[in-house]
Amino acid sequence: MTESILFATDSYMRNLRENTVREFDYKQALDSGDWKRWQQSFRERLAELTGLASLREYTRDLPLSPRTTETVRFPGYRREKTYITTEPGVEIPFYLLIPENGTGPFPLVLTPHGHGKRGKETYVGNYSSDSEREQAEAGERDVALQAVMEGYAVIAMDVRGFWEMSRDEEFSTKKAGSCDELQKRAFMYGRTLIGERVHDMGRLIDYASAHPDIDTSRMVITGNSGGGTVSFFTAALDERISVCVPSSCFCTYPGSVMKVPHCHCNFIPGIMKLGDMYDIAGLIAPRPLLFVHGILDQDFPIEHTREAFAHARIIYEAIDRKLTDCCELYEGNGGHRYYKERVWPFVRQHLTSGKGGDRFLESP
Template identity: 60%
Template sequence: MQYFNTAGYRDNLARASGRTFDYRTPLSDGSWDAWRADFRAALRERLGLNRIGTVPVGLNPRRTESVECDGYTREKWYVTSEPGVEIPFYLLLPGTGEGPYPLVITPHGHGARGKETYVANYASEEDRTSNEQGERDVAVQAVKEGYAVIAPDVRGFYEMGGEEEWLKSDGKGNSCVNFQKVALMYGRTLIGERVHDMGRLIDYAATRPEIDTSRIVMTGNSGGGTVTLFAAALDDRISVAVPGSYVCTFEKSIIPIGHCPCNIVPGILELGEMYDVAALIAPRPLLIVHGIHDEIYPIEGTRETYGHLRNVYAAMDAESSCELYEGSGGHRYYKERVWPFVRTHLRR
């Protein structure tokens, strides 16, 4: 029996596909601003962002809960993203210090409980132990650093998941497959929809006098790292980007390794590799956080992307604004370097 030559097929595609927006071209010929504008427009089209939010709709914010926690207040809110779609999120505000506070937005990864994990609202002691070992209480970390925090559910998870998938999985699954299928049929993508939602949350933050929207950080792990990277690449309102356990190369991670379909952007490699996308963030501060034993985003690809980004930031005389922090474990969040990096660059 003969099997399909998968490796040869992939190699052939890679050889035949030139990247239209290879970052090295504008660095060498001085066309960076035009490259950036054209690449962003093309990327928005591939993500389907031009088909999202086309019907004007108000934010329609509504608060459903306010809880006093240890040193901070946690409010639960909903805002409208597009007709018929609300984004549920927690707003955490420090109990000390003076506002307006810098804002940290914390999109979560592929955990069934979504935002609840990031605000340390655990389902059980077992859930607490597992997530604390992975340092996934990211929103709590941020508010205790003195920042306002928006911790949303991303599409496909928890309150932004579909009822059918939730019931079938006994509350342990997600709606990524079904939502991505529907999105693709209409020329959209889940990544694009999630990026759009982050923009709506920033719009809401701008209505809050307690929040300084001139200083916005975005950080999340795994799927949250995906949202962070793409949102920061397309939205200059994000001042500092800290993607965790995602940054690699498409050819070393998304293509050869089994991933959730929500990672797919049709034709992305015709435009650029992951480091080309990440280059759109420059010269804004970018900290890549990654475990050396991450099995689904191999560290070799992470180092390759970081090497390219160092070239970009060096060309912009901004080398100190781009870092790679390598954690000693696997696919998880690593907070050790995150908050010192954020503190330093928000001061600047």
């Protein structure tokens, strides 16, 4: 029998690692102490690499053109459905939830969802069946409802590639979403789905900034899985975010998307030449950052999440040792899902304390 010879993946990956230097390895800033310059340069390069910079530039003067199609009242809040323009001919559909109790303007929570076909509908509790409700509530994925019941204004949008932002070709065939097809097209023009989704979040923030019921000086972003990734990169690339809570997504790249099969939307060509995920966490520092993760998560193995978190904590401590409570990892006892137990106490603490960003900006 002829011996089978297959591709030497381990050698290939070792060659890649040994011949790649991360330009924005956080240890450079650790040595120099110039965190602001490191962040500014890194953020600019990451915006270019993801295609976000060019997308922002050509839509700079594009009107939002909001149109509201329905308003529904529920116990304790009202829900408006609205569309805004994100790039020519492309709209973002979203629900705006406003508490009926309390006095506005209210702090805002943005809730990008993960890889579920029905997108924003799940996060606002607009279920299509009892089984969908049971699955969503078991994984605590009604994130927008959680937020509005905490007294926050909420924007729950369809993330590009899902539900009303999926392509007809996938939607009509009952596929979960259009990530792969949209990502392939984005790559051909030097864009990425991550950059496009961060851009969409920025347009939603622009809309919220002019809304009389919303206080965008206190703004949180949180979501699970793919929604966690959108939350993480939005906070890294848009400094208007006050508090970031990504769930079921933070890890090292070698320990997650380069080790376990993942959707194409997680990939950014050339990212390892800039930095790993924990380097990118340094773009959020010193703003409050809570990573939520299940110890049984098979998509993002917990040992690699703990490794990445240890590096992120070093960054926060290097900026200011008093900020260690601004960077936290909460470990849930299950798998790849949302864990709300620590989320809302963390948000309440840091939205009211003013810790993190203000002190950093005022430091010499």
